[in-house]
Amino acid sequence: MNFDLTPEQDQLRDAVRALGRRYGHSYFVGKAKSGGHTTELWDEAGRLGYLGVNVPTEYGGGGGGLTELAIVCEELAAAGCPLLLLVVSPAIAATVIHKHGTEEQRKRFLPGFADGSLKVVFAITEPEAGSNFHRLGTVARRDGDDWLLSGRKCYISGVDEAQYVLVVARTEDSATGKLKPALFLVPTDAAGLTRSKLDMEIVSPENQFLLYLDDVRLPADALVGGSLDAGLPALFAGLNPERITVAAMGVGTGRYAIERATDYTATRRVWGGRSIGAHQGVAHPLAHAAVQVELARLMIHKAATLYDAGRDLEAGVAGNMAKYAAGEAAALAVDTAVQALGGAGMTTEYGVATLLGAVRAGRIAPVSREMILNFVAQHVLGQEKSY
Ligand SMILES: Cc1cc2nc3c(=O)[nH]c(=O)nc-3n(C[C@H](O)[C@H](O)[C@H](O)COP(=O)(O)OP(=O)(O)OC[C@H]3O[C@@H](n4cnc5c(N)ncnc54)[C@H](O)[C@@H]3O)c2cc1C
DSSP states (O other), rough: OOOOOOOHHHHHHHHHHHHHHHHHHHHHHHHHHHHHOOOHHHHHHHTTTSSTSOOOOOGTSSSHHHHHHHHHHHHHHHOOOOOOIIIIIIIHHHHHHHHHHHHHHHHHHHHHHTTTTOOOEOOOOTTTTTTOOGOOOOOEEEETTTEEEEEEEEEEGGGGGGEEEEEEEEGGGGGSSSEEEEEEEEEEOTTEEEEEEEEOOOOOOOEEEEEEEEEEEEGGGGGGGGSSGHHHHHHHTTHHHHHHHHHHHHHHHHHHHHHHHHHHHHHSSSSSOGGGHHHHHHHHHHHHHHHHHHHHHHHHHHHHHHHHTTTTTHHHHHHHHHHHHHHHHHHHHHHHHHHHHGGGGGTTTTTTTGGGGHHEEETSSSOHHHHHHHHHHHTTTTTOOOO
16 A cells, blocks of 8 residues: 655645745735636646646657546645636546547547647536436437537536537437437537527636537547447547546645635734634534545545556546535535634635636536435445435
């Protein structure tokens, strides 16, 4: 058992931490409140190779694994910049294309993931299907060599920043019953693809959208893997990276909140000599949150290590557990930090309450805590499925 990062991973952690701190939470919030995007941070991280750490070297990436990408997600979040697009673009989309794309798709897309110049977002959720993706209603039908896609997607993050959206559809001949998914790379400016921005109670420069696909015409090579048989494995390939990186973002956010709070409670004095942090009513909840964050962090380390060793099934269990633990720990840490800061906790200036919406959403998306508990109940505890 080894709890240490390699020297290279340590260097990566330090370097990403330094970059994140140069931008910081006030940059992130400023962009969110002005309707901007964190383009400067994204581009710089891309130039430095941090967004492409998990892309193979032959396509210009860092040749690392999910452990490295999780480090990038965690450290940017720990600096107050939790970038959801890291989860959808380098973690989900790049992995899907790397593992299940055709060689032509790999050559075309992976270099852009490697330097961050390409952003691909991910669209599976639909209004009617919700957590039950077997009910997906977005249909792909053949028209000569082309495909025509029609359907609706909801809560899709970052469409306004991305060049492509990876759309999960089903083919016309399997329009009902057990899902045989097909994944398509759809340009965000494709004719027939329209979007409307959802108003979300989350302070974030990354937005969510409703997407409408109305006979979006795509060439044959838009189908990931070039074959309908590639769909299911391609969809599953994105799940572990998604869970592990979103968990890393949660842990980073929890660390950030606890650091803000403990800096404050160690120096604020309202009863004469002692700081408010000397009172156990203030310190213990923070210590409890720190324990939960560290436990989640360990589980992420385990999940990423298993994934990078090619042990996908075990990584699936650990990744789901890590996502659950990190979602709960992040929500607890931010709420506890707000309380410890008192009134300052609710100000924009102290930069903690600004994360309340994001960590609350982290218990719902990209997979809800209940669906993870279902997974653990069925696959770890051997319980019958209720749905
Ligand atoms: C900020 C944010 C960003 C997102 N970004 C994306 C994105 O980029 N791409 C994308 O495709 N989707 C995205 N989503 C959608 C997200 O993945 C879904 O919201 C999530 O999977 C839950 O689906 P739903 O909202 O339809 O909830 P529903 O499925 O309607 O569920 C509602 C509630 O019922 C519970 N529930 C449902 N079924 C069961 C069951 N069998 N047992 C127990 N409880 C159950 C759920 O856990 C949840 O609490 C995003 C969502 C948010 C909030």
